[in-house]
Amino acid sequence: MTALLTTTALAIRAGDTPLVEPLSISLAPGQVLSIIGETGSGKSLFAQGVVGNLPAGLEAHGRIGLADGFSEDGRQTGRRRQWGRGLAVLPQEPWLSLDPTMRALAQVSETYTQVVGLTGAVARQRAKTDLARLGLAGAERKYPFQLSGGMAQRLAFAATHAGGAPLLIADEPTKGLDRDRIDEVISLLEALLAEGGSLLIITHDLEVARRLGGEVMIMLKGRVIESGTAEQVLAAPRHAYTRQLLAADPAHWSRRPQRPGEGEPVVTVEGLSASRGGRQLFEDLSFEVRPGEILGVTGPSGCGKSTLGDILLGLAAPSGGRLRRRDGLSRFAFQKLHQDPVAAFAPSVTIRQLLADLVRLHHLDAARIGRLMQRLRLDERLLDRLPGNISGGELQRFSLLRVLLLDPALIFADEPSSRLDLITQQEMIELLVETAKEAGTAILLVSHDEDLVRAVSDRRLQLSDPSSRVPWPSASAERLAEALN
Numbered sequence: 001m002t003a004l005l006t007t008t009a010l011a012i013r014a015g016d017t018p019l020v021e022p023l024s025i026s027l028a029p030g031q032v033l034s035i036i037g038e039t040g041s042g043k044s045l046f047a048q049g050v051v052g053n054l055p056a057g058l059e060a061h062g063r064i065g066l067a068d069g070f071s072e073d074g075r076q077t078g079r080r081r082q083w084g085r086g087l088a089v090l091p092q093e094p095w096l097s098l099d100p101t102m103r104a105l106a107q108v109s110e111t112y113t114q115v116v117g118l119t120g121a122v123a124r125q126r127a128k129t130d131l132a133r134l135g136l137a138g139a140e141r142k143y144p145f146q147l148s149g150g151m152a153q154r155l156a157f158a159a160t161h162a163g164g165a166p167l168l169i170a171d172e173p174t175k176g177l178d179r180d181r182i183d184e185v186i187s188l189l190e191a192l193l194a195e196g197g198s199l200l201i202i203t204h205d206l207e208v209a210r211r212l213g214g215e216v217m218i219m220l221k222g223r224v225i226e227s228g229t230a231e232q233v234l235a236a237p238r239h240a241y242t243r244q245l246l247a248a249d250p251a252h253w254s255r256r257p258q259r260p261g262e263g264e265p266v267v268t269v270e271g272l273s274a275s276r277g278g279r280q281l282f283e284d285l286s287f288e289v290r291p292g293e294i295l296g297v298t299g300p301s302g303c304g305k306s307t308l309g310d311i312l313l314g315l316a317a318p319s320g321g322r323l324r325r326r327d328g329l330s331r332f333a334f335q336k337l338h339q340d341p342v343a344a345f346a347p348s349v350t351i352r353q354l355l356a357d358l359v360r361l362h363h364l365d366a367a368r369i370g371r372l373m374q375r376l377r378l379d380e381r382l383l384d385r386l387p388g389n390i391s392g393g394e395l396q397r398f399s400l401l402r403v404l405l406l407d408p409a410l411i412f413a414d415e416p417s418s419r420l421d422l423i424t425q426q427e428m429i430e431l432l433v434e435t436a437k438e439a440g441t442a443i444l445l446v447s448h449d450e451d452l453v454r455a456v457s458d459r460r461l462q463l464s465d466p467s468s469r470v471p472w473p474s475a476s477a478e479r480l481a482e483a484l485n
Helices: 043-053 078-082 104-116 118-131 149-161 179-194 204-213 230-235 242-245 305-314 351-364 368-376 380-384 394-403 421-439 450-456 477-484
Strands: 005-014 017-027 030-037 059-066 070-073 087-090 165-173 198-201 215-220 223-229 267-274 279-289 292-298 320-326 335-339 409-414 442-446 461-463
Touching: 005 043, 005 442, 017 043, 017 059, 017 198, 017 223, 030 043, 030 204, 043 087, 043 165, 043 198, 059 078, 078 087, 087 149, 104 320, 104 450, 118 421, 149 179, 165 179, 165 215, 179 198, 179 368, 198 204, 204 230, 215 230, 215 242, 215 450, 223 230, 223 242, 242 421, 267 305, 267 335, 279 305, 279 320, 279 409, 292 305, 292 421, 305 409, 305 442, 335 394, 351 380, 351 394, 394 421, 421 450
Parallel strands: 030 198, 030 215, 087 165, 165 198, 292 442, 292 461, 335 409, 409 442
Antiparallel strands: 005 017, 005 059, 059 070, 215 223, 267 279, 267 320
8 A cells, every 4th residue: 555655764953953863654545643742842843844844944854755656855845846735734823824814715715726626616615614514604704813713723724624635744733622623623634534545643632642543653852752553552651751741631630729819809800791703702791800819711712712811901892891900000910821822922033032122121030031941841942043943832831931020910821731742731730820829820721621720720710602692691700610610
C-alpha cells in the first residue's frame, strides 16, 4: 500500500542547533499518527517541516515523500505546490489560516472553486452544508473577527477540509471547542480516515488521541521518548514522563477547597445583557466577584463568554444592565489573558523588547521577569525571538507573565490553557490559583473543560447556547452555583 506521507530522518535545525532530532514516519491510507508532548517540545516544528512552512531561520533536513511518488529534500519547497491537493494543513492558530477580509461562506466556497474546481453555485451550497454541520449555520456572512475563537477554529477546519486532500496535518484542531463540537470534529476526522485519507495530528487532548486510535508518539525536548499504539501508550505508558503527562489530566486533579471572596466586590453586574452581530448572547445576568475569588465561566462556543469578559474589562459596551467596578482601581487593574495570544503581541518586536517596554511604561520591577520565567519554565533564549517564532503554549505563558507583572485586581482568563500540554496547563492554573490566594486577585476563568473548572473554581457561572432560545434566568452567582455544583 502506497504511503500518503513518509519522512526519512527529518530533523529541524536553527543553524547548527538541533531543535527536532531525526524522525522517520510512514502514514498509509486510513492511518492516524498523534504526536503528544510538552509545549515547545518540537511537535509543531516537525509538522511545519513536513509541510514546508518553517519560520525564518529554521531548516528541515532529511527527506519528505508524498503520494504519487513525490519526494524531495526537506530544505526544498516543491511540496508547497501540493498544498490543498496532496496535503492540507490546519494550523494551531485559526487567525493565521483565515482571510480577515472574507466572509465565512466565501472562505470555504473558495476552496471548492480553486482547489476542487466546482462552479460557484455548487461550491456555495457545499460550503453552506459544511458550515451547518459544524454549527456555523448563522455565520455564513460573518468575518473572522466577528466569530469566537471556537467558531473561527471550526471555520478554519471547514475551509481546510473542503479541498479533499488525502493527507491532513492538524495542529490542535479541537482546542477551544466545547465537547459537542469536539465530537463533530472527531467525526469529520474519522470520515477522512474511512475514505482512505491519513492524519497527522498534534494534540494536547488525550481523549482525542484515544478516540482516533492509531499510533501515538510522545515528544520531549525535540525527540520521541515513547511510541506505540494509542491503546498501549495511553493505557500502559512505559516512560516516566508519559505517566506524568497522563496524571496531569484535570480529571485526576484534587478539588480545591472552595472559599468565598472577601471584601468589597472588584466588579458587580446587574441585569447585564449583550448582543453581537445582531444576535442576543445573554440577558438579565447578575453576579459579583470579590478579591481572591475564582469564578468559573462555562458554556458552548459562541455563547458570549469572551464578550462578557470584554464588557467587564471596558473593551465593549453592554446592550443593557449595569456594571460597577470598585472605586480607586485604574483601568490597568483589569487584565485579560487572551484565548489567542498571537493576537495580543506585536508581531515585529521581540519578547524581550515587549517586556522592557511594559516595565518602562508602568515603572515595574524588571527583576520579577526572571523569577516568573523560572516559575513558568520559560527558556531565557526565547526572549530574543519574535512572537511568531515560539510555540503557542510558550507565547501563552508569556501572556500570563505580562499580566502578572501588572499586579491586577481582576484577570479575565479566556481559555488560558487551551494551547498547553497537560503538565504545563496544571502549572499555569496552579499559578493563577496562587495569585488569587496570595495577591487577592479576582479571576474569571473561562474553559470548556468541566473537570478543570470544577477542580479550581469557588463558584461557577454557565452561559447557555443563544441558538437554543432558552431565556437566561435572572440569578445571582450564588444561586447559579447552587444549581450547577
